[in-house]
Amino acid sequence: MKTSTGVASSLLLKLDSRSPTPLHEQLFEGIRARILAGALVPGLRIPSSRQLATELDVARSTVLQALDALTAEGYLMARPGSCTRVAPELPLLAEDRSAAAARALNPDERRQDRASRGPRLAASARALKPLTAGAPRLGAAPRAFRPGVPALDLFPTALWARTVTRVHARASTGLLDGGDPSGHAPLREAIATHVSASRGVRCVPEQVFITAGTQQAFDEILRLALDPGDSVWVEDPGYPGARRAVLAAGGRPVPIPVDGDGLDVGEGLARAPRARVALVAPSHQYPLGATLSLARRMALLRWAGRTRALIIEDDYDSEFRHRGRPLTALQGLDDTGCVVYVGTFSKSMFPGLRLGFLVAPPSLVDVFAAARAAASAPASTLEQAALAVFLAEGHFARHLRRMRTAYRERGEALLEALHADCPGVLMPRPCDTGMQVCASLAAPLSDLDVRDEAARKGVEVAALSGYFLGRRRESGLVFGFGGVRPETLRAGTRALARALEVSSRR
Numbered sequence: 001m002k003t004s005t006g007v008a009s010s011l012l013l014k015l016d017s018r019s020p021t022p023l024h025e026q027l028f029e030g031i032r033a034r035i036l037a038g039a040l041v042p043g044l045r046i047p048s049s050r051q052l053a054t055e056l057d058v059a060r061s062t063v064l065q066a067l068d069a070l071t072a073e074g075y076l077m078a079r080p081g082s083c084t085r086v087a088p089e090l091p092l093l094a095e096d097r098s099a100a101a102a103r104a105l106n107p108d109e110r111r112q113d114r115a116s117r118g119p120r121l122a123a124s125a126r127a128l129k130p131l132t133a134g135a136p137r138l139g140a141a142p143r144a145f146r147p148g149v150p151a152l153d154l155f156p157t158a159l160w161a162r163t164v165t166r167v168h169a170r171a172s173t174g175l176l177d178g179g180d181p182s183g184h185a186p187l188r189e190a191i192a193t194h195v196s197a198s199r200g201v202r203c204v205p206e207q208v209f210i211t212a213g214t215q216q217a218f219d220e221i222l223r224l225a226l227d228p229g230d231s232v233w234v235e236d237p238g239y240p241g242a243r244r245a246v247l248a249a250g251g252r253p254v255p256i257p258v259d260g261d262g263l264d265v266g267e268g269l270a271r272a273p274r275a276r277v278a279l280v281a282p283s284h285q286y287p288l289g290a291t292l293s294l295a296r297r298m299a300l301l302r303w304a305g306r307t308r309a310l311i312i313e314d315d316y317d318s319e320f321r322h323r324g325r326p327l328t329a330l331q332g333l334d335d336t337g338c339v340v341y342v343g344t345f346s347k348s349m350f351p352g353l354r355l356g357f358l359v360a361p362p363s364l365v366d367v368f369a370a371a372r373a374a375a376s377a378p379a380s381t382l383e384q385a386a387l388a389v390f391l392a393e394g395h396f397a398r399h400l401r402r403m404r405t406a407y408r409e410r411g412e413a414l415l416e417a418l419h420a421d422c423p424g425v426l427m428p429r430p431c432d433t434g435m436q437v438c439a440s441l442a443a444p445l446s447d448l449d450v451r452d453e454a455a456r457k458g459v460e461v462a463a464l465s466g467y468f469l470g471r472r473r474e475s476g477l478v479f480g481f482g483g484v485r486p487e488t489l490r491a492g493t494r495a496l497a498r499a500l501e502v503s504s505r506r
């Protein structure tokens with residue numbers, strides 16, 4: 001009788017004919033796993049293909065296919081006219097066999113073992129481990145009010161698709177052939193023109209290096225700037241991606257408090273005067289939304305100029321000033337060449353594009369170019385070329401203008417809805433730029449508790465206390481409104497109000 005599971009009693013193997021994995025592959029894997037586990041010892045005679053086929057109730061050709069593959073990979077030895085045996089020389093060390101056998105037979109133990117063993121890591125990698133808890137959940141569809149999500153519903157997808165198709169269709173062999181590791185030249189030019197005009201950044205195209213977004217820019221800059229253990233000023237509360245990049249580069253993040261005037265430069269000088277790098281978002285601090293005051297900008301530049309420190313300016317969303325022209329970048333005030341400006345297309349286009357850029361000070365252009373020469377191109381040349389066309393043809397500037405209006409409307413709608421649905425519990429900070437707002441939470445509510453309760457009700461907000469590296473000085477919620485259409489917004493704030501009610505009863 002044909003069963004769904006065939007058993008080779010002589011080898012303790014089972015096959016499952018209902019599995020989507022072909023039978024010959026199951027047999028291959030089964031024998032291989034038992035050899036690696038030491039259960040089938042070197043030199044052991046393997047039953048004939050005919051016997052195995054009978055035991056497993058499969059065609060002999062299935063068995064032969066598996067045995068041939070095992071022989072080709074060196075697990076089995078087949079001599080003409082003789083039986084097939086487990087190869088006498090296997091890469092597995094004899095003393096590891098019993099442990100390996102246990103691992104092969106016990107999946108739970110195998111999982112645990114993988115976590116506790118494995119190659120030894122650098123201290124910088126071990127420091128990253130505890131941070132995975134706060135890492136973004138990749139792949140999950142964004143819900144109201146996940147911070148950092150742009151208005152993807154308003155992105156001109158058809159226009160972008162046409163631009164990409166046109167560039168692909170007309171691609172020269174030069175474009176198809178790898179590309180410049182520093183970035184596609186026309187894109188570097190278009191970016192230099194754009195940031196000079198719209199952000200007051202002083203640069204020529206040679207200073208612009210294309211990146212796969214902000215995170216890659218941080219990684220690259222920090223790797224060039226830091227020796228192991230060097231201190232880096234990071235905003236507190238601040239962008240978790242910045243701290244992760246510092247730790248990954250072997251640096252020591254030093255939390256510097258942020259207030260209504262942005263990073264407290266005086267505190268930075270007191271806590272870590274010899275830091276090698278300051279990582280700041282001067283135009284729109286994340287997550288509090290403050291702008292670094294002019295006095296502090298000057299103090300920061302003076303400190304960096306005097307100590308030869310580097311300032312990384314994270315300018316992730318300041319294009320979206322709701323009214324008036326965007327604020328001028330810190331880089332535009334830098335006379336000593338200590339600022340590396342970092343921009344991204346994650347907000348102004350869409351995060352999945354994974355394109356951004358850094359603008360190196362003139363004295364560092366050579367070292368960035370040399371670092372790039374040792375790496376591969378940062379992103380697909382065709383996508384870079386399409387983006388260059390998008391900028392040059394004015395589509396990007398038009399899209400930014402539309403987004404500014406949309407974010408103003410969405411931000412105002414959120415503040416009104418919070419006022420109506422959660423009166424007296426949430427105190428929003430001023431919101432004149434970008435696509436998120438931070439609101440303080442009336443004591444004694446715990447922002448972590450409210451966040452979790454809101455999540456249970458289908459609303460995604462971030463807890464302000466999760467953004468602190470040092471002492472948690474404030475409890476609040478961070479709302480992203482960029483991706484939330486005004487007509488769907490009230491459902492979110494009402495659900496949040498219910499979550500606040502539940503939390504306040506605890």
Ligand SMILES: Cc1ncc(COP(=O)(O)O)c(C=O)c1O
Nearest residue numbers: 148213214215239286316344346
């Ligand atoms: C403060 C800050 N900087 C930069 C970014 C953009 O990162 P990336 O360009 O790697 O997508 C974000 C995204 O949310 C951010 O919040």
